[in-house]
Amino acid sequence: MNKLPPEALEHVANYFRTLSEPTRLRVLNVLGxxxxxxxxxxxxxxxxxxxxxxxxxxxxxHGLVARESRGNSVYYRVADPTVNELCDLVCGSVARRFDQVVSAHAAFVASTAPARRRRAG
Known part of the structure; x- marks a missing residue:
């Protein structure tokens, strides 16, 4: 994104907007x-x-999928394999952040457990 003109950034934003819908991500996931x-x-x-x-x-x-007609059917495939790499990168980042939150929550629960047991007893 280094020094991209505003017009190019608008295209990038549209690309990410297209990826921001859960159904579209599920479609990309099943296409693999x-x-x-x-x-x-x-x-x-x-x-x-x-x-x-x-x-x-x-x-x-937005160039994420390509279509091909065959007889009465239309078949789709991922047009840009880098979209799978991008999704893997983002999913990995989200998973790491989720693990950090879970770990922090577990540490908090563990640190407050003795105080809760004393109050209950």
Missing amino acids: TSELSVGEIAQLVDSSVANVSRHLAQMAQ
């Missing part, structure tokens, strides 16, 4: 490195075909 039809994706993310189609259109607009 495979190729699936809209119906298969909808079933795997427990959503309607119409809803998944709407999300896929948004993701295709």
Whole structure:
């Protein structure tokens, strides 16, 4: 992001906005490195075909997924494999922060346990 012009930053913000919707993240997660039809994706993310189609259109607009028509079906795949790397990086960071919060909570509970036992007794 070093010295990017405002127009480029707007594109970056739109890219991240597209990734900010949980259903879209679930779609990317089920696609992984495979190729699936809209119906298969909808079933795997427990959503309607119409809803998944709407999300896929948004993701295709920002270059996250690519589509290919075959007969009566449309198949989608991750167009930019770096999106998987980005999601792995962010998920790892979130998991580490969650672990820190859990550890801090456990330490707090452990440090207050003797005081609670004295009051209960």
